[in-house]
Amino acid sequence: MGVGWPAVAPADNLTAVRLESERLVLEPLRPEHADELAPVLDDVALHRFIGGEPPGLEDLRARFARQARGRSPDGRAWWLNWVVRERATHGPIGTVQATVSASETDPTAELAWVIASPDQGRGFAKEATALVATWLRTRGVSRLRAHIHPQHEASMAVARSVGMAPTEVVVDGEIRWES
Numbered sequence: 001m002g003v004g005w006p007a008v009a010p011a012d013n014l015t016a017v018r019l020e021s022e023r024l025v026l027e028p029l030r031p032e033h034a035d036e037l038a039p040v041l042d043d044v045a046l047h048r049f050i051g052g053e054p055p056g057l058e059d060l061r062a063r064f065a066r067q068a069r070g071r072s073p074d075g076r077a078w079w080l081n082w083v084v085r086e087r088a089t090h091g092p093i094g095t096v097q098a099t100v101s102a103s104e105t106d107p108t109a110e111l112a113w114v115i116a117s118p119d120q121g122r123g124f125a126k127e128a129t130a131l132v133a134t135w136l137r138t139r140g141v142s143r144l145r146a147h148i149h150p151q152h153e154a155s156m157a158v159a160r161s162v163g164m165a166p167t168e169v170v171v172d173g174e175i176r177w178e179s
Contacts, residue, residue, distance in 0.1 A: 014078040014100055014139060015070055019131040023088070024124065026096060026131055029081035030068055034060040036092050037083065040116045050149070067097070077101045084115065084128045093119040096128045100141055108143040109136050113158060120154065126161045133162040147174035 016028035027033075034057060042054045055063065067081045078100040086093050094115035101108050111132065115125045133144055144164055148155045150173075156166075159177040169176035 016080040025085045026082035031065040106143045107141045109141045111146045125158045144179040146177045
């Protein structure tokens with residue numbers, strides 16, 4: 001897991017690549033993934049802490065098309081997004097994303113993860129996030145960040161597993177976690 005990736009400066013072009021662990025395969029997100037991820041993400045329980053409602057298929061297609069571009073419109077951030085697949089079934093079980101900004105003192109990756117309700121509690125979020133965190137660190141991204149609802153214990157455990165700790169910063173009711 002993660003061995004052999006060369007370390008490079010984050011100023012180099014960051015592009016999501018296929019990442020693998022014993023149980024998971026992370027594929028770079030493409031717009032056509034919306035069709036198979038729509039049923040996985042169509043679950044109001046996934047919005048318990050983040051609010052909102054599950055996106056419809058057309059909204060998901062449009063979002064994935066934007067995210068697959070890999071860069072923000074102003075060019076200041078890399079958008080790295082993956083489909084999380086269980087290796088045994090090859091079925092999609094969620095997504096992981098990293099928005100990397102080199103505009104801060106240290107290159108910073110804002111991480112987010114979503115694992116389908118039936119697949120939660122099996123360590124998949126920790127495993128997928130660890131794959132991305134390890135890969136980012138080998139690419140010169142030295143700081144990880146996430147914003148987590150103060151009652152979302154499972155996400156807090158994921159953040160801790162990749163070396164993040166809570167800060168005093170609160171954004172839109174969520175606590176900022178950083179490495």
